[in-house]
Amino acid sequence: MAGVLALILCALIVTLMALYLRHRKDQMFHQERMAALDKGAAIPMTPGPAPWSPRVYLLRGLIWSLTGAALAICLFGIALTFSHGRYSSAATKAYQAQNIARDLGIPLGQAETMVEKDAEQRSGPPVALALVGLIPFAVGLAYLVFYHSDPSKEPGD
Numbered sequence: 001m002a003g004v005l006a007l008i009l010c011a012l013i014v015t016l017m018a019l020y021l022r023h024r025k026d027q028m029f030h031q032e033r034m035a036a037l038d039k040g041a042a043i044p045m046t047p048g049p050a051p052w053s054p055r056v057y058l059l060r061g062l063i064w065s066l067t068g069a070a071l072a073i074c075l076f077g078i079a080l081t082f083s084h085g086r087y088s089s090a091a092t093k094a095y096q097a098q099n100i101a102r103d104l105g106i107p108l109g110q111a112e113t114m115v116e117k118d119a120e121q122r123s124g125p126p127v128a129l130a131l132v133g134l135i136p137f138a139v140g141l142a143y144l145v146f147y148h149s150d151p152s153k154e155p156g157d
Helices: 002-039 054-087 090-103 109-121 127-149
Strands: none
Touching: 054 127, 090 109
8 A cells, every 4th residue: 555655646746746847948049038138138039839640549559558457457456456356265264264263262252253354355357357457448449440430541551
């Protein structure tokens, strides 16, 4: 849990720094323009947007699709890892309860209750949680479909 929180915090810091640096660049460009106006010099040209290409949709589609697939696989693996103890058989639970009762010197019924509570606490996220990865995968698929059906793309692409 702490690792996920640290990862989110790092991503937030990187995002805020990127936004600050973009703001700072725009602010410096504005000051340069104002200084040029005050001196009567030629006003520097604004940097134009990057040339647009239909291949942007291909890139976005690949990024979204592969991210969604990786997320689905990762969540599926996590769910399977945590659910390992969830499907243990009744014989295994009885064996564990007998060992606990013998080792701790408690009644068998109390040991069975402990084994059941332990199994409930160890259960992780459901395997269906991996379906969350289908959302970005579907977005990427939409980009790829649009790229392949776009009539404005060059014939060489």
